[in-house]
Amino acid sequence: MCTAKCHIVPPHILEELAKRGSLSCKRTLNDTGRIRERRQNALNYLLSRAQEAGEGKRFVYDCKTQYEQRVALVRQEGEDPVADEAANKAYDTSGFVRDYFRNTFGLNSIDDNGLDIISNIHYGVAYNNAYWDGDEMTYGDGDGREFTNFAGAIDVVAHELAHGVTQFLANLEYQSQPGALNEHFSDVFGTVVKQKYLGQDVSEADWLIGDSVVTEAFPGVAIRSMKAPGTANDFDTQPDHMDNYYNGTADNQGVHINSGIPNKAFYLSCMEIGIDDCALIWFETLRALWRTANFNDMLETLVNTAQSLADESRVAENAVEAVTASFAQVGLTRTVV
Amino acid sequence: MKYKIEITGGFTGIPKSYEGELPLKGAEKKELLRTLRSPSVGNEALRDGQHYSLSFEDGDKTYAAAFAEHSLPRELRELIDRLIVSG
Numbered sequence A: 001m002c003t004a005k006c007h008i009v010p011p012h013i014l015e016e017l018a019k020r021g022s023l024s025c026k027r028t029l030n031d032t033g034r035i036r037e038r039r040q041n042a043l044n045y046l047l048s049r050a051q052e053a054g055e056g057k058r059f060v061y062d063c064k065t066q067y068e069q070r071v072a073l074v075r076q077e078g079e080d081p082v083a084d085e086a087a088n089k090a091y092d093t094s095g096f097v098r099d100y101f102r103n104t105f106g107l108n109s110i111d112d113n114g115l116d117i118i119s120n121i122h123y124g125v126a127y128n129n130a131y132w133d134g135d136e137m138t139y140g141d142g143d144g145r146e147f148t149n150f151a152g153a154i155d156v157v158a159h160e161l162a163h164g165v166t167q168f169l170a171n172l173e174y175q176s177q178p179g180a181l182n183e184h185f186s187d188v189f190g191t192v193v194k195q196k197y198l199g200q201d202v203s204e205a206d207w208l209i210g211d212s213v214v215t216e217a218f219p220g221v222a223i224r225s226m227k228a229p230g231t232a233n234d235f236d237t238q239p240d241h242m243d244n245y246y247n248g249t250a251d252n253q254g255v256h257i258n259s260g261i262p263n264k265a266f267y268l269s270c271m272e273i274g275i276d277d278c279a280l281i282w283f284e285t286l287r288a289l290w291r292t293a294n295f296n297d298m299l300e301t302l303v304n305t306a307q308s309l310a311d312e313s314r315v316a317e318n319a320v321e322a323v324t325a326s327f328a329q330v331g332l333t334r335t336v337v
Numbered sequence B: 001m002k003y004k005i006e007i008t009g010g011f012t013g014i015p016k017s018y019e020g021e022l023p024l025k026g027a028e029k030k031e032l033l034r035t036l037r038s039p040s041v042g043n044e045a046l047r048d049g050q051h052y053s054l055s056f057e058d059g060d061k062t063y064a065a066a067f068a069e070h071s072l073p074r075e076l077r078e079l080i081d082r083l084i085v086s087g
């Protein structure tokens, strides 16, 4: 148990302790100001009582093409479908993602404490984006020329919601390798949930991210490909090997670019031991990672997690070999054995 | 004034760049330059937010500013929409 002492320990020591498996120091390291504030408020308010868990209810707001969130509530948990199909789609897909995490990993909504799931749709004018802002999700309708409604795509919704899960489990900082891992985890659960939603297995899945938000006029088939990073469209510069690692400063030092490397390793691992075993290994790894974890830390934690799960017969016996071999194929090998 | 708008980051990660001519009268130009000086306050928890870089060339002077998703002033949002969405 980490006591208040953790708060005066310098971050680099907390990081070392987190690497050695101290969950409490990891938690301290990961805490954002907002979470600390919430905890402090809860402590002040409830003192010894545990913070009450929420119910992970869904709320869908129509932004009415303004650049404002929560303009008009159009549907909430338990209500019948409404006339706006985009609202129904956001409601259904966010529910599917929430239920996947709950039924598969026992996660109580995004924060494992029943956080309400808030979706903002019809954000802005021809807005070609979807984002997670720390509390809720926001989706544009797309410009209709190259992109279409982002709230209607199961992998986009799962990707954004997974950013929330990552925030509360590992809070990977959004730059360089930790940022690329942040993006990677969102693509991992984006593609896992998409395959579940479509009832596909790994051999029939397309392993594309965002294929349903691009139009026919868009020069490509999707935003990203986990099977073949760098091939999804004419602008796709994702590497699939450390030899082509992006060292530039754009995109927060390539968070959407270098994620191609672990994405490819995830695909290769799934082809060896199946997507359910990989999803469990990756989820438990996310629980164990910390704010500044890099690609080597990721691999080390994945291997340790796979070993523990294999020892408990919860994943395939050859999980460690499969993960190790997959990462070796993208140029990442263990530095500590 | 010549303008250049660059939008990067976001879920798609696909950078977009727009250039053109923006005819502005004195008061409009003054208002634009005032808005460009708005502070860009980041949201640390934002994931997949876009980044906006704007620059305007007025004779031999260049005015430039960059904003994160949550700090782009409404006036500049509307200007971008006018220039790149409405054409």
Ligand SMILES: [Zn+2]
Pocket (backbone or CB within 6 Å): A159, A163, A183, A186, B011, B047, B048
């Ligand atoms: Zn993302």
